Amino acid sequence: MLSLIHLKVLAVVARHESVTEAAKELHYSQSSVSHHLARLEAATGARIIQRVGRGIRLTPEGRLLAVRAAEIVGRVDAATTELAAQVGLQAGRVRLAANASALSTIVPKAAVMLAQAHPGLDLILVDRHPVEALQMLRHGEIDIALVFQHAGAPLEEEEGFRPVHITDDPIYLISRQAGDTIAGHRHSPWIGGCERCRDELTAVCRQAGFTPRIASLSDDMVVVQALVAAGIGVTTLPGLALRAHRHPGVHATELPGCQRRLHAVTYGDPPDPPAVAAVLATLTEAATERHAQVDPRQGLPARP
CATH class of the missing domain: 1.10.10.10 (Winged helix-like DNA-binding domain superfamily/Winged helix DNA-binding domain)
Incomplete structure (x- = not known):
């Protein structure tokens, strides 16, 4: 046995x-x-x-x-945590994985709100890209994967995954000149990120009628913007990444109709454990408050 x-x-x-x-x-x-x-x-x-x-x-x-x-x-570890959290949300632990832009914006706000509403809950945070986060979720290493997808791409469909839509995040062209367009950079070198980000970038450029020439790669929003400011290339970034960090030497032009969808994904049969359900509700509330307070086009720090 x-x-x-x-x-x-x-x-x-x-x-x-x-x-x-x-x-x-x-x-x-x-x-x-x-x-x-x-x-x-x-x-x-x-x-x-x-x-x-x-x-x-x-x-x-x-x-x-x-x-x-x-x-x-x-x-088994997750079940132990769920059992501890079952009684009035007085104790428990929720493990959440998300990428850097979400961890720098929505998640801190949600963590503060959660601590105020349920001070006995521990929120454990891990910085992971969506593919890695979903793998950790599948293996029981985390309880929630906060992942993004390009609006035109399907979310990974696997038995047991249960996504909750959190918010939509607009996509911006990042360049050195105000008023730039995607089509105006068809011959420019582009800066790509992770595999999912490169797929998103390629899809956005193809809507403008060309395939981007990806000459540099970085997953770091700070590095990417520094490269753009130095004239090494252009790129696209979501609004959450720009809220987390904005280089004074770049311009951000919102791309109409282009956005990411942010989902909080859990695994297993419903309903979610009380502690997990509380975190999901708080994430949704934090994302809603952020959009209510900051307009995606006007809320970005202005270039000097």
Whole structure:
């Protein structure tokens, strides 16, 4: 019979690819870790690890089981947190992953509101791109993935994912000249970001009738704007990124009809645990307040 402790040991060993490092994290002896792995092999009838020199390597069967083990352990941890939060939201923990622009704008506001309404809840934040955040959600490492998608692109559809629309975020052309247009930069070098951001950039440019020549890559909103200010290229950025940081040497021109959709995604059967539901409601409220207070076109810091 598989036990939770055996699966937890396997998950930690797989993450470190080392019995020694796993023993340190678990505060076990190395012989105890090896014993748990041996019991797991006996229970499954499959060889889990191989000895390679002075180290170890997981077999294909071991890697398959390790992925499921990490997911199971993550779900049990989440269930423990949910149970603690069930009684009047007096205690609990919600783990949320989002990218830098959301973590710099909507999430801090939501965190303050949550602390005021539910001081017993802990909000744990992780900086991750959407693809990584959804993978963490699937594996039970987080409770909410705050992700964006280009308005014309479908959100990842996978059984168990449940998205809640939080807000829409306008897209801006970032250049050195006021009044620039996308079409006016068909021959310019462009600065791309992560894979999802590059897909978004390409889609926006194709609407203007051309495919951008991406000459530089950076995921950092500060770096991207510095490159534009230096004349190295042009790019597009969402409004949230510009609210988080605005370089005085760039102009931002809103692109009509171009926007991102921001979703808070949870995993598993409804309803959401009370603590998770409270965070979702607070995220929506924080996004609504931000849009009510700041017009997307006028709320950006002006260029001197």
